[in-house]
Amino acid sequence: xxxxxxxxxxxxxxxxxxxxxxxxxxxxxxxxxxxxxxxxxxxxxxxxxxxxxxxxxxxxxxxxxxxxxxxxxxxxxxxxxxxxxxxxxxxxxxxxxxxxxxxxxxxxxxxxxxxxxxxxxxxxxxxxxxxxxxxxxxxxxxxxxxxxxxxxxxxxxxxxxxxxxxxxxxxxxxxxxxxxxxxxxxxxxxxxxxxxxxxxxxxxxxxxxxxxxxxxxxxxxxxxxxxxxxxxxxxxxxxxxxxxxxxxxxxxxxxxxxxxxxxxxxxxxxxxxxxx
Amino acid sequence: xxxxxxxxxxxxxxxxxxxxxxxxxxxxxxxxxxxxxxxxxxxxxxxxxxxxxxxxxxxxxxxxxxxxxxxxxxxxxxxxxxxxxxxxxxxxxxxxxxxxxxxxxxxxxxxxxxxxxxxxxxxxxxxxxxxxxxxxxxxxxxxxxxxxxxxxxxxxxxxxxxxxxxxxxxxxxxxxxxxxxxxxxxxxxxxxxxxxxxxxxxxxxxxxxxxxxxxxxxxxxxxxxxxxxxxxxxxxxxxxxxxx
Numbered sequence: 001x002x003x004x005x006x007x008x009x010x011x012x013x014x015x016x017x018x019x020x021x022x023x024x025x026x027x028x029x030x031x032x033x034x035x036x037x038x039x040x041x042x043x044x045x046x047x048x049x050x051x052x053x054x055x056x057x058x059x060x061x062x063x064x065x066x067x068x069x070x071x072x073x074x075x076x077x078x079x080x081x082x083x084x085x086x087x088x089x090x091x092x093x094x095x096x097x098x099x100x101x102x103x104x105x106x107x108x109x110x111x112x113x114x115x116x117x118x119x120x121x122x123x124x125x126x127x128x129x130x131x132x133x134x135x136x137x138x139x140x141x142x143x144x145x146x147x148x149x150x151x152x153x154x155x156x157x158x159x160x161x162x163x164x165x166x167x168x169x170x171x172x173x174x175x176x177x178x179x180x181x182x183x184x185x186x187x188x189x190x191x192x193x194x195x196x197x198x199x200x201x202x203x204x205x206x207x208x209x210x211x212x213x214x215x216x217x218x219x220x221x222x223x224x225x226x227x228x229x230x231x232x233x234x235x236x237x238x239x240x241x242x243x244x245x246x247x248x249x250x251x252x253x254x255x256x257x258x259x260x261x262x263x264x265x266x267x268x269x270x271x272x273x274x275x276x
Numbered sequence: 277x278x279x280x281x282x283x284x285x286x287x288x289x290x291x292x293x294x295x296x297x298x299x300x301x302x303x304x305x306x307x308x309x310x311x312x313x314x315x316x317x318x319x320x321x322x323x324x325x326x327x328x329x330x331x332x333x334x335x336x337x338x339x340x341x342x343x344x345x346x347x348x349x350x351x352x353x354x355x356x357x358x359x360x361x362x363x364x365x366x367x368x369x370x371x372x373x374x375x376x377x378x379x380x381x382x383x384x385x386x387x388x389x390x391x392x393x394x395x396x397x398x399x400x401x402x403x404x405x406x407x408x409x410x411x412x413x414x415x416x417x418x419x420x421x422x423x424x425x426x427x428x429x430x431x432x433x434x435x436x437x438x439x440x441x442x443x444x445x446x447x448x449x450x451x452x453x454x455x456x457x458x459x460x461x462x463x464x465x466x467x468x469x470x471x472x473x474x475x476x477x478x479x480x481x482x483x484x485x486x487x488x489x490x491x492x493x494x495x496x497x498x499x500x501x502x503x504x505x506x507x508x509x510x511x512x513x514x515x516x517x518x519x520x
Contacts, residue, residue: 001353004385006344026488070399105378108371116479225476235487238462238478243385245472250493255484 002105009097016205019220023208027110028217035211035257037265040159042272044167052168052191056160060150062094064161066143067168068192073181074130074137082129083139086115087145088157095149113199113239114144114157117228120199121236124165128192131173131180138170151215153267154226154239158199159269165191166273186260196275197236198259198265201226204246209254211261225254229262282457285442292454294323298447301437301497306508307418307423315428315498318471320418323451324408329418331426333398339509348393352381356404383474384419384464387431400426409455410438413463424509432472433509435502437466439490441482443518446489448497458478464494468502 019029020251026034040057046052050066062197069107075083082269088110090098103111118124129138137204174181203213203224213221223244228237235255246254270276285293292298302323311317314330321327335345354377358367369377384400400423402415413436421436440450445512455461462478466473482490 001351001383002374003342003351004344004347004349004350004381006342026460105374109375109378112371112375120479120481173402194366217445230481234481234483236481239475240379240473241382244472245467246472246476247471251473251476251491252488253485259484275453 008153009014009215009219011216015216016220019076019204019217020208022135023205023210027212030214034208035261037146037212037261038214040265040268040272042161042163043249045272050164051170052164052166054160054163054167056156056163058152058156058159058212060148061148061156062148062150063153063156063160064145064166065157067164068141069168069170070139070141070145071136073138074134078126079134080130082125082137084115084119084124084142086116086118086142086144086161087111088153089152090146090149090153094146098149107248109241111144111159112153113154113163113226113237114271117158117197117199117237118142118161121195121228121234123194123197123230125185125194129170131182134181142167149215151218152201152212155212158197158228159265161198162198162265162269163273166193166196166275167241181189181261196266196273197228198262198271199226200261200265200268201230202254202258204244204250209250209257211257215267225236225251225258227255227262229259229266231266233259245265261266269273283441283453284485285454285457286445292442292447292451293427296452299493299496301449301500302330302451304504306421306500306505308508308512314422316422316428318418318421318425320408320414320421322414322449324406325404325414327402327404327411327414327418329400329402329415331335331398331419331422331428333399333426334393334396334428335396337397337401339476340489343353343395343437346394347390349397350381350385350388351397351399351417352377352384352401352402354360354380354402354412356411358405360404360407376415379475379477380410381410381420383416383421383434384476385435386472387420387430387432387467388423389431392429409450409452410463413438413475414433414466416465421505421508422516425512429450431472432467432469433502434465435468435498435505436463436475436500437494437497437501438463439494439497440480441486445484446493448493460486460490462490462494464491466495466496466497466498480490
């Protein structure tokens with residue numbers, strides 16, 4: 001059962017009022033402009049036993065993603081593609097109110113939103129993850145762990161997933177007569193990536209829209225909308241989070257703000273990941 | 277419906293697999309006050325999708341520590357009956373049902389005047405009897421009608437419809453093949469009289485231009501559905517009047 005949360009950050013009303021006053025002057029309390037994204041830093045190969053990994057910092061928000069590959073049978077309805085499984089966990093070490101235990105509705109929602117962005121963007125060429133058609137394929141496990149929660153973990157999680165996937169190398173395959181052998185100890189080809197995908201979150205406070213809300217801003221947001229984009233500006237996922245509402249005009253505005261931000265983030269990603 | 281090959285979603289005559297035009301809604305049926313025990317209840321049918329919803333509350337909350345000082349706590353469960361799908365679905369809550377319960381709760385909470393019922397709870401239960409695309413939105417509408425049936429004040433009733441893209445055509449109110457094989461699925465829920473969107477999600481892929489076209493189409497569909505909802509509520513009261 002989904003229950004109205006009672007342990008959300010309580011932000012003093014005076015803080016909300018001062019944030020609104022700042023926004024009226026076109027600046028945020030954290031010094032950023034309304035549509036300014038926090039700096040992104042990516043460390044590839046942070047977890048060496050993973051087939052690919054990335055530690056991503058978005059401002060103070062820190063997320064670690066690791067990719068593991070396992071040989072499995074394909075699903076019946078997709079005999080000629082690999083499988084993709086995404087899981088996001090909000091670790092208790094990341095924030096005061098996060099508790100140990102199985103993923104709660106927030107973590108499940110995050111996982112599913114990241115999963116849909118990766119899947120629907122066709123960012124990964126799953127058809128190239130086949131070892132033996134109809135019999136043996138790779139299952140790509142993307143596990144994302146939030147280490148330090150400072151707002152907007154969704155955008156950070158998508159970046160971390162993409163970075164870890166670009167860092168991933170598949171185990172080596174060896175043709176032996178009629179059969180194909182997997183040599184786990186040796187690395188083979190790179191993960192077949194088509195292009196990256198990014199998610200941009202835009203928050204709404206009163207009549208103002210802000211990109212990439214931090215933790216304090218999240219506490220006073222009316223609601224937020226996250227949209228995922230590919231490099232050719234296709235929209236590949238939308239999710240609205242939180243209780244408030246948007247007007248149709250605001251949704252239109254959010255879309256164009258998010259689209260512009262996505263281009264910048266993609267550029268940054270390409271630079272840091274060294275991809276064309 | 278477990279074919280492996282994508283069927284043609286838009287036929288040569290420009291119609292859809294169920295004979296509808298791209299901007300045509302599925303037939304809908306709705307009724308309120310269908311359960312005796314619940315404070316509010318409803319049944320809604322959208323094409324072959326059938327949902328029953330019940331509301332209990334506002335009432336004293338248990339356990340007490342869930343109580344919020346300035347508003348009601350809303351508790352929502354969206355659940356699919358094991359026989360509601362082609363393949364039997366395990367009755368235990370799936371990750372999908374957990375996500376949907378959350379998005380429905382958030383959408384519903386923004387329509388209810390929760391500040392009027394501090395320290396109490398409003399419990400909303402939805403059961404999917406038949407699943408044939410659009411269950412989250414049909415459930416949300418059923419819940420909204422049941423909330424109103426329970427006499428709980430709201431900003432507006434919620435009307436909702438999914439739009440999407442099938443074989444390159446922007447279509448209104450997706451059916452199951454379109455949901456499964458189409459290029460995009462964009463559920464939208466609104467409080468039409470105040471032009472506020474309670475729920476919006478999308479999976480698949482759309483260009484920004486297609487997205488604009490799609491939400492315009494959704495707004496139009498929502499208006500028609502909204503009028504039907506109002507009719508359903510009014511006719512119930514006329515019934516009462518005639519009885520007395």
